[in-house]
Amino acid sequence: MSIVDERSAPADQPEEPTNRPDATHRLREWLARPYVRPILTMFVVFCLLVIPIGWLVVFFMNMSGAPASDVMSEIEKTILVFTIVSAPLMAITLTIIVYSLVGWGRVTGDEPPMQESPAIRSNATGTYLWIGATSLLAAFLVIWGLLALANITASSYGSIPSNQQPNAAKAIDINVTGQQWVWTFEYPDQGKISSDVLVVPIDTPIYFNVTSVDVIHSFWVVELGVKIDANPGAITNTGVTPNKLGTFNIRCAELCGMHHAYMETQIQVVTQDQFDSWVREMGGKRTV
Ligand SMILES: [Cu+2]
Numbered sequence: 001m002s003i004v005d006e007r008s009a010p011a012d013q014p015e016e017p018t019n020r021p022d023a024t025h026r027l028r029e030w031l032a033r034p035y036v037r038p039i040l041t042m043f044v045v046f047c048l049l050v051i052p053i054g055w056l057v058v059f060f061m062n063m064s065g066a067p068a069s070d071v072m073s074e075i076e077k078t079i080l081v082f083t084i085v086s087a088p089l090m091a092i093t094l095t096i097i098v099y100s101l102v103g104w105g106r107v108t109g110d111e112p113p114m115q116e117s118p119a120i121r122s123n124a125t126g127t128y129l130w131i132g133a134t135s136l137l138a139a140f141l142v143i144w145g146l147l148a149l150a151n152i153t154a155s156s157y158g159s160i161p162s163n164q165q166p167n168a169a170k171a172i173d174i175n176v177t178g179q180q181w182v183w184t185f186e187y188p189d190q191g192k193i194s195s196d197v198l199v200v201p202i203d204t205p206i207y208f209n210v211t212s213v214d215v216i217h218s219f220w221v222v223e224l225g226v227k228i229d230a231n232p233g234a235i236t237n238t239g240v241t242p243n244k245l246g247t248f249n250i251r252c253a254e255l256c257g258m259h260h261a262y263m264e265t266q267i268q269v270v271t272q273d274q275f276d277s278w279v280r281e282m283g284g285k286r287t288v
Contacts, residue, residue: 062076172200202270
């Protein structure tokens, strides 16, 4: 018996009126098609697979201590939400690819290849569903992204220049200079001390003035979720408020020459007392 015959014969529902097929009947008929159940099963499995994958991504990101700021928490939440919301699109695409390779194309014994595969391109319901669902998902992601961006900006006084900040959240200015292939940090308000390791007090907004003396670099404080280009002849600004004690990574995120991969240092987030004594040790002034 060929597959075409199976589809056009709703043989096992004798009680249904044949002249007025209602929605339930049509759905049952659709489900009875030989390719529908395997495709639906694969779709659900691929959708569910995304949850452990998304979780694994965040798990690996957190192995080095992230999130160490509200900005990074917001970024991780956004990565998870974007992964999960785009899962159905990935799943339907993967399902169609896999089933096209191993399902419709499969020929066993003397059976001829299937003549009638579902016409996806000319199916109006399929087209409307695809456009409708993807538009809704995209709109949701745009709105989520804008809200997350607003949260990130609001959660850190560090992104506001220090002379425009309320006194309660007075930021520490730090001048960051990139050069092939080291980072240098200068503390203008602490007696212009200079260091190749970034030391900052916890829960205090930090305001970065970033530049470069040679080529374009990118200043990336990995576990704090901060990244901004360091351009020669210009100053770029960003900020963050560290909320976790510990030592985290600073890397260059812009290919800048032979030893780009080794252009890294550390940020030490310490208590205010530890920061004050570090400043004294470095020969600087006590912070305000
Ligand atoms: Cu670099």
